[in-house]
Amino acid sequence: MATTTPFREIWFTDFEFQALDGERPWPVCMVARELRSGRVIRLWRNDLLSLHQAPFDTGPESVLVAYFASAELGCFLELGWSLPANVLDLFVEHRVDTNGHRLLTDNSLLGALALRGLSRIEVAEKDSMRKLVCDQSDWSSEERMDILSYCESDVSALEALFKAVEGRIDWPRALYRGRYMAAVARMERTGIPIDTILHRAFVHGWDGVRERLVATVDRDYGVYDGLTFKSSRFNRWLRQNEIPWPRRPSGALRLDDDTFKSQEKLWPIVSPLRELRQSLHRLHLADLKIGSDKRSRTLLSPFRSVTGRNQPSAKQFAFGPSRWQRGVIKPPDGYGIAYIDYASQEICIAAGLSGDERLIEAYLDGDPYIAFAKQAKLVPPDATSTSHKVVRDRCKEVVLGLNYGIGAETMAMKSGMSPAEARELIYHHKRTYRDFWRWSDATVEEAFFTNEIRSVFGWKRRIRSTDKPTSLMNFPMQANGAEMMRIAAIAATEAGIEVCAPVHDAFLIIAPLDRLDDDVGLMRELMAQAGIAVTGGVPIRTDAKVVKYPDRYMDPRGSIMWNRVVHLLNMPEARV
């Protein structure tokens, strides 16, 4: 797998830049060094701005090496430079090397060096230099020299790390991952369009609205005392409404958000309470970083999760946990946005990779849950998701739960069926999809034998002695789902589609109204192609929700709360 570096020129590159909240990067300086010739380029901002292209070769015979390359590539984009043909991101390759291990160091460049016994600049010195870069807009000659030297020390560190890992680099897949970092730079640059007038109204008016919001919602529950949620009152309300609720061993009600989330599926009546509790805890909108161009930007944090998915900050990402607050996402005048998501991505991947004909058939049927019910002869052949909703919903709980290795007791609790019914459905699933189960068991067995599990394009997780089989069962679906998203993001951004953000198994794109339909069609086509590349041929469906100015994005599950809040803010024009 490891080969000698297949490029004529290898450029280690680092930028120092300022990044004010929500704004695009403001490059301060750049240092680049070529490995074989030793040539060094040190440029301050005014020199960078005068160039129309990078001052070194970025063609197919060269590779740019960086640590967390989306930052460097973001600076390329800001300077109007074409992106390099080849990118090697040593942060990503460090993650590939160590994913699943419990590390004593963090995943910064310093941490990656320390892990390999390569010591560099002290953290305190690094922090003081970062402060010098970020806290000023004008620098003396001496300060400029210091900053350039500091930048060059990072380039030296990059080179040292490269030499330590060069023999282990899987070049073809590393370059593919580097290509995704370019897509990330583009998506972060595009950002998510925000209705900043409404956003400001929410943030400034929230304190005044909170008490009235509680009073409005709590009319139906009677569980609040002022702004304080009273567990004893909630307990009484549950009893009055004959709603069973999970408890701690002490007997106290479980009041964490995960419990509310699973309970609201069984008892939708608690959904407004859950939303209220989430919102009162903190108005998530206050943490959004919005630039002067009315776009919200946050680090997408690619390759952060153990499955290789992005993991942006929940607080700073416009698609954070609170659904109703996503209503501030709105296309500007003359534009539209589209939210395009994969339909039942995990099931399609499971079907494709296992080759289970019946599971493939169930996915292609359109509703894999009612299809399972029919295949297991739990419902008649002409049953629909409407005519047999209860069975269909229980089958859904079992299908999704089994992916995660959830047992019968937990499934029963989440879906309102008895443990015996859950066990029966599990038996039917294992009998109906034998090939899938054989493949899943073999995959987990292989992982424990080889001490690693990976995706089809080489994202790896090391297996520890404390790992349980159930924790690995879902890895193929999640990790390959992440690969599908990466391929689609690369294809879309390189095709010129303005992708605002990836959102787990979906994308938000933006386009002028006269191009919106074409871009949506192209995006869906590219996502479908990415799907086939991962599943090995099983076609994956996508759904698209298009929103044109002056409408706003709204998650249907958040619309009631949204309308309550805009009413209290006296902004009826914002109702959905």
Next chain:
Amino acid sequence: MNMSINPTTSNAVPPSPALKKSIFADLDALRLPYGESALGGAKEVLLRIPVRKPQRQEFFRIHPDPAMSLTTAIFEEKDTREFYFVSPDMMGSLTELGDISPVVLMLAKTRQNALLMVPFKLPTETSVASGWFETALEAAARAKSKWVRMAADMSLGGYRVYEAQGQLDEPEWPSQTFNELLEIAFKNKVIEGEDHPVFNKLLGRI
């Protein structure tokens, strides 16, 4: 896509270099073999086959091949409910003590995929031909082609036999010979000589 002249005022992104191939052109070469196991699969090593009757709630099948059964005599230790295989040399001695039973040993498999060696008792000259023997053997005969369960009914004086109504799959049988399976079932449970602890206990030597 417009290339911005003043990059600080536009969200437009510069195009990729024209030389870059579509990502889809590269993917076949990047894809790693998936689902091909370095392990080559794992085969269960059969280490234990309980010698017992199926429980009343267990549906079971009997191997249909007559070569997968054996008419013999076995000894049941009443204290521990354990069964011992009796070698031909010891048949005479144990028959005199009146403590062995003629059985047909049949290979069975339950719905939970457990293999059993089931001793179906045969009537003798001295034992009363009872409904217990008959109904058990009838259940065994039916179990060669259908999933059945048998539940003891004292008032009936025999077993009630139930056939499964669902469309259930055929069992997968092990590849070992019946002799190999007997060795596993009766490992360390063979009475081969008069110094066997069971024999000593019967004679009051211990």
